[in-house]
Amino acid sequence: xxxxxxxxxxxxxxxxxxxxxxxxxxxxxxxxxxxxxxxxxxxxxxxxxxxxxxxxxxxxxxxxxxxxxxxxxxxxxxxxxxxxxxxxxxxxxxxxxxxxxxxxxxxxxxxxxxxxxxxxxxxxxxxxxxxxxxxxxxxxxxxxxxxxxxxxxxxxxxxxxxxxxxxxxxxxxxxxxxxxxxxxxxxxxxxxxxxxxxxxxxxxxxxxxxxxxxxxxxxxxxxxxxxxxxxxxxxxxxxxxxxxxxxxxxxxxxxxxxxxxxxxxxxxxxxxxxxxxxxxxxxxxxxxxxxxxxxxxxxxxxxxxxxxxxxxxxxxxxxxxxxxxxxxxxxxxxxxxxxxxxxxxxxxxxxxxxxxxxxxxxxxxxxxxxxxxxxxxxxxxxxxxxxxxxxxxxxxxxxxxxxxxxxxxxxxxxxxxxxxxxxxxxxxxxxxxxxxxxxxxxxxxxxxxxxxxxxxxxxxxxxxxxxxxxxxxxxxxxxxxxxxxxxxxxxxxxxxxxxxxxxxxxxxxxxxxxxxxxxxxxxxxxxxxxxxxxxxxxxxxxxxxxxxxxxxxxxxxxxxxxxxxxxxxxxxxxxxxxxxxxxxxxxxxxxxxxxxxxxxxxxxxxxxxxxxxxxxxxxxxxxxxxxxxxxxxxxxxxxxxxxxxxxxxxxxxxxxxxxxxxxxxxxxxxxxxxxxxxxxxxxxxxxxxxxxxxxxxxxxxxxxxxxxxxxxxxxxxxxxxxxxxxxxxxxxxxxxxxxxxxxxxxxxxxxxxxxxxxxxxxxxxxxxxxxxxxxxxxxxxxxxxxxxxxxxxxxxxxxxxxxxxxxxxxxxxxxxxxxxxxxxxxxxxxxxxxxxxxxxxxxx
Numbered sequence: 001x002x003x004x005x006x007x008x009x010x011x012x013x014x015x016x017x018x019x020x021x022x023x024x025x026x027x028x029x030x031x032x033x034x035x036x037x038x039x040x041x042x043x044x045x046x047x048x049x050x051x052x053x054x055x056x057x058x059x060x061x062x063x064x065x066x067x068x069x070x071x072x073x074x075x076x077x078x079x080x081x082x083x084x085x086x087x088x089x090x091x092x093x094x095x096x097x098x099x100x101x102x103x104x105x106x107x108x109x110x111x112x113x114x115x116x117x118x119x120x121x122x123x124x125x126x127x128x129x130x131x132x133x134x135x136x137x138x139x140x141x142x143x144x145x146x147x148x149x150x151x152x153x154x155x156x157x158x159x160x161x162x163x164x165x166x167x168x169x170x171x172x173x174x175x176x177x178x179x180x181x182x183x184x185x186x187x188x189x190x191x192x193x194x195x196x197x198x199x200x201x202x203x204x205x206x207x208x209x210x211x212x213x214x215x216x217x218x219x220x221x222x223x224x225x226x227x228x229x230x231x232x233x234x235x236x237x238x239x240x241x242x243x244x245x246x247x248x249x250x251x252x253x254x255x256x257x258x259x260x261x262x263x264x265x266x267x268x269x270x271x272x273x274x275x276x277x278x279x280x281x282x283x284x285x286x287x288x289x290x291x292x293x294x295x296x297x298x299x300x301x302x303x304x305x306x307x308x309x310x311x312x313x314x315x316x317x318x319x320x321x322x323x324x325x326x327x328x329x330x331x332x333x334x335x336x337x338x339x340x341x342x343x344x345x346x347x348x349x350x351x352x353x354x355x356x357x358x359x360x361x362x363x364x365x366x367x368x369x370x371x372x373x374x375x376x377x378x379x380x381x382x383x384x385x386x387x388x389x390x391x392x393x394x395x396x397x398x399x400x401x402x403x404x405x406x407x408x409x410x411x412x413x414x415x416x417x418x419x420x421x422x423x424x425x426x427x428x429x430x431x432x433x434x435x436x437x438x439x440x441x442x443x444x445x446x447x448x449x450x451x452x453x454x455x456x457x458x459x460x461x462x463x464x465x466x467x468x469x470x471x472x473x474x475x476x477x478x479x480x481x482x483x484x485x486x487x488x489x490x491x492x493x494x495x496x497x498x499x500x501x502x503x504x505x506x507x508x509x510x511x512x513x514x515x516x517x518x519x520x521x522x523x524x525x526x527x528x529x530x531x532x533x534x535x536x537x538x539x540x541x542x543x544x545x546x547x548x549x550x551x552x553x554x555x556x557x558x559x560x561x562x563x564x565x566x567x568x569x570x571x572x573x574x575x576x577x578x579x580x581x582x583x584x585x586x587x588x589x590x591x592x593x594x595x596x597x598x599x600x601x602x603x604x605x606x607x608x609x610x611x612x613x614x615x616x617x618x619x620x621x622x623x624x625x626x627x628x629x630x631x632x633x634x635x636x637x638x639x640x641x642x643x644x645x646x647x648x649x650x651x652x653x654x655x656x657x658x659x660x661x662x663x664x665x666x667x668x669x670x671x672x673x674x675x676x677x678x679x680x681x682x683x684x685x686x687x688x689x690x691x692x693x694x695x696x697x698x699x700x701x702x703x704x705x706x707x708x709x710x711x712x713x714x715x716x717x718x719x720x721x722x723x724x725x726x727x728x729x730x731x732x733x734x735x736x737x738x739x740x741x742x743x744x745x746x747x748x749x750x751x752x753x754x755x756x757x758x759x760x761x762x763x764x765x766x767x768x769x770x771x772x773x774x775x776x777x778x779x780x781x782x783x784x785x786x787x788x789x790x791x792x793x794x795x796x797x798x799x800x801x802x803x804x805x806x807x808x809x810x811x812x813x814x815x816x817x818x819x820x821x822x823x824x825x826x827x828x829x830x831x832x833x834x835x836x837x838x839x840x841x842x843x844x
Contacts, residue, residue, distance in 0.1 A: 007035040011220040012043045017269035019051060026058050098289050116349035120333045121242055127323035128244045129187075129236060131205035131229035133180055137302045140174075140206075140319065146305040155276060156303060157216040167307035170316055171216070173274065175208040176283045177298045183233055186296065190237050205229050207286055207297070209318045210262055211306075216273030218263045224255045225318035226286070228326060234291045247322075248330040254289065258282055312549030344410060370395040373635040375402050378628040379434040381426035384503030393424040401431060422492055429479055429496065429542070436477035438625065441618050446611070449474060489547065496543040498536060508540030511600040512566055515558045516544060541566075564597035573603040573610055638780045645770075645777050652766050655759065662759050666752045673745040680738040687731035694724040 007015060015032060022028035029051050036048035138144040148156035148171065156171060163169035180203040207230040211223040218224075228247045231254070235243055261282045264272040279300050287297055308316045335341035336349070346352045369375070371391060375398045380388065389397065400411040415421050443449050450468040457465045483489040495501050497513045517536040544555050560567050563580070572578045578598060582591040604610035698721065702714045 005035060005038070006031060010035075011217075011271070012039070012041065012047065014265070014269060014271055015044075015047060017265040017271075019047060019054075021267075021269045023054060024058075026055065029055050029058075116336050116351050117333060119349055120329055120336065121245070124245045124326065124329045124333075125232075125236070125241045127325050127329065128228045128232035128247060130323065131178075131227055132319075132321055133203040133205050135202045135204070137174075137304070141304045142307070146307070148303045148305055149301070150276065150279070150303055151301050153276065155216060155274070155279075156305070157212065157214060157273065160214060161305075163214065163310075164307045166310045168310050168312070168315075169214040170219075170306040170308055171212050171214070172304040172306055172316075172319060173210045173212065173279055174206050174300060174302060174304070175210065175279065175286060176300050177204040177206055178230060178233065178292070178296055179204055179298065182296050186233075186237055186293075190239060204298070206319070206321055207283070207292075208258065209321065210274065210279075210282070211316065211318050212274050213315075216275070217271045218259070218274060219315050222315075222317045224258055224262070225321050226251060226254050226258065227321040228323070229321075230286065230292060231290050233296070234293075245330045245333055248327040254286075257289075258286065261285060309548075309550045309553070311553050313553075314549060367391065367395055370398045370402070373632045373639060376632065377401065377427070377431040377434065378625060378632065379430045381430045382502055382504040383426075384500070386503065389424055389427055390420065393420050394427075397424050397427045397431070400428065425479075425481070425492060426496065426501075432477045432479055433542075434625075436474060437621060439473045439477070441622055441625075442473070443471075446614050490545040493543045493545040497538040497540060499539045500537075502539045506539070508542065509566070509569070509601055510539055511564065511597055512559065512569070513538040513541045515562050515564060516541070516555060519554045519558050564595050568595050569597050569601055569603050572598050575606050638784075641773065642777050642780060645773055648766070648770050648773055652763070652770055655763050655766060659756075659759055659763065662752065662756045666749065666756050669745065669749040669752050673742070673749045676738065676742040676745040680735065680742045683731065683735040683738040687728065687735050690724065690728045690731045694721070694728055697721060697724055 007018070010018070015035065018028065019032055033048065033051045033055065036044050036051065039045075039048075134140050137147040141147050150173075161169060181201055183205075206227055208224065208226045211219045213219060228251070231247060231250075232244050235241070262274055262278055264278065266272055283300050286292075287294075306316050332341065332345060332349075335345065336351075341349075341351070343352075347354055371394055376394070377397070388394070396411075396413045400413075403409070403411060413421055413424070440446075440449070449471045451471070453467045453469050455467040457467070459465055481489050481492050494517070497517060499510075514537065517538045521535060541559075544551075544559075546552050546555060559565055568578050572595075578595055579592050580595060581589050582593070584590050604613050697717075700717065701721075702711065702717055706714045
């Protein structure tokens with residue numbers, strides 16, 4: 001142990017105990033302060049603040065002694081082998097009192113059978129009363145040799161046991177159990193018999209668990225787990241089911257109180273290993289705190305040996321005793337009561353119904369919005385053979401990206417096994433790579449993407465790692481693959497970098513990804529690396545399996561610290577020397593060689609060369625992205641053209657339907673005009689005859705004296721003239737009326753003829769435009785075949801089967817020719833850019 005760090009091996013709890021025990025000892029506080037500067041956990045920073053405040057208070061009255069503090073304080077004596085507080089001279093710690101948890105929050109009793117809070121209350125009760133169970137202790141362990149018996153009066157960590165090869169030894173003490181058959185019988189007495197229940201014979205539920213190290217000391221954090229079932233069972237027997245949602249609020253309280261019992265220190269502030277007396281004391285307190293009846297509990301009888309990966313920087317966690325959902329259910333209930341739950345939760349609980357639930361099979365219009373070129377990403381995963389996602393896979397990818405729109409949310413993709421749910425993840429990964437590349441391309445200078453934090457970490461006497469902050473726009477494009485099946489998730493992460501998963505010949509640091517994928521081949525021991533002995537050939541650094549401590553350690557060692565890792569590449573790109581010097585036993589250099597990663601990846605030789613390479617890649621990427629987007633936009637315009645064709649044909653049919661009535665109207669008006677014209681001529685002739693007859697009559701007008709003396713001849717002539725004048729006037733009026741009718745008929749005929757000419761002109765133009773549109777659509781169909789999303793897409797009774805196998809529309813004919821299965825069509829307009837488009841993910 002370094003002489004200048006006497007507390008190097010002390011946990012944060014040990015340091016807290018020393019702080020409280022030596023609050024008036026300035027030397028001890030200074031030594032604590034010096035140790036805490038090496039620790040960065042929140043608890044360490046909080047203790048450092050307290051220590052500094054105590055030193056500040058003492059600075060006026062207690063002068064610090066000069067010289068090394070480490071020589072004045074000797075607190076690293078070996079921890080004695082003890083079983084109780086009394087044997088160390090420490091004051092026995094009394095049992096903590098039963099904790100009064102006060103009035104527990106409860107669900108409001110539902111007023112109807114489908115009320116959301118009632119659903120949450122019932123669900124909470126089911127989760128709280130459905131614990132993880134076991135029949136034999138070895139059911140909880142890796143094998144039967146991992147079970148340590150506690151009924152013999154001794155604990156397994158005394159004497160100290162040996163661990164397995166490359167493993168750290170820990171113990172998990174089980175603080176008693178509840179027999180499930182007895183608990184079920186009590187629940188039946190409270191709630192009644194259920195004919196369909198299965199009796200859980202010999203099954204037991206753990207009450208609580210404590211993690212200790214190989215010396216029996218309670219771990220520093222996450223060492224205690226308490227079962228919600230042990231607390232919920234008495235509550236349920238008292239018919240207080242509505243209060244079970246309070247578990248998430250009181251779990252921390254119970255853990256804190258239990259920690260005070262099991263975490264003990266001697267008078268010098270050193271941790272005291274857990275002993276049987278303390279184990280039973282903690283068990284008894286839990287039983288009393290939870291009001292568990294004596295006939296429903298069994299005392300502690302065993303512990304589990306846990307063999308943890310020896311290079312892991314974090315200890316194991318206590319066993320999962322409770323449901324994943326209890327905390328989430330409590331949060332959901334709070335949101336519902338406060339009327340602040342989101343749309344997803346409201347729909348899930350039935351508070352509101354989905355406004356537009358659709359069947360994706362008939363009609364095709366429900367699928368069409370999610371597979372149009374305007375929503376298809378500009379990139380796809382380059383599969384071997386060019387096979388794309390099928391229609392509904394592509395629709396799921398597009399919906400996930402368009403519906404969320406860059407905001408938090410959840411998109412569910414459901415399907416039976418083998419339908420390609422995992423496959424579509426690759427296209428989502430490719431789209432995320434494109435998104436981040438697009439953001440990266442905004443930086444003219446790549447250095448602008450980083451800002452200094454002022455923090456650094458010492459890696460030697462005069463060497464430091466400086467920490468920089470990544471621009472916020474570059475974060476949030478990652479994908480975390482998680483599942484209840486760890487192996488399935490790991491397979492997704494392991495398969496993405498494999499070369500056979502990529503159908504194009506390009507690479508992104510493949511020499512480094514080969515090291516990551518083959519740790520055993522590149523120096524990891526057989527116990528460390530569980531990868532197959534057959535070499536895995538990769539194409540690039542894109543994903544890694546990091547689901548456990550061993551995987552994270554191996555990734556760190558292979559990716560960064562390996563002699564051909566990424567660290568060496570960056571050093572070379574920075575301009576530092578990375579030449580490996582091989583020396584003989586006398587220290588004489590016998591060979592200098594360049595690391596293989598430098599030969600394979602060829603980093604830029606200087607910062608200016610790196611910037612030039614960045615500028616070139618950026619220009620290439622932006623040009624290719626613009627070209628792809630323009631082609632997708634052209635495909636969208638072509639799709640719109642195809643969609644407009646039926647409407648244009650319908651409009652033409654409507655116009656053609658108007659033509660016949662217009663022609664008939666013109667013909668009818670022409671006939672009326674001719675009739676009016678004939679009538680006008682007849683009236684004109686009649687007027688002329690009457691005018692001529694009167695003119696002749698007026699030639700026989702009597703003389704002056706006949707008119708003067710009013711002879712009978714005069715009277716007869718005048719009477720006849722008046723009659724003839726009346727007839728002329730009558731004929732004149734008839735002629736004027738006929739002329740007006742003729743003019744009206746002529747005007748109507750002109751208007752109808754004009755309308756007919758306008759309609760004919762419009763029909764001519766529409767026919768010409770429709771013909772041009774038909775020719776354009778013919779060209780589009782010659783290029784895209786039946787992949788055009790128009791009115792004829794997916795018709796007929798075979799729609800369901802076609803939905804399962806038909807590829808996404810709007811693909812080019814050239815890409816189809818490369819497919820071995822014609823019905824699996826490319827999802828991108830690859831045409832002349834097929835290879836480059838698929839390689840867009842490698843631009844950065």
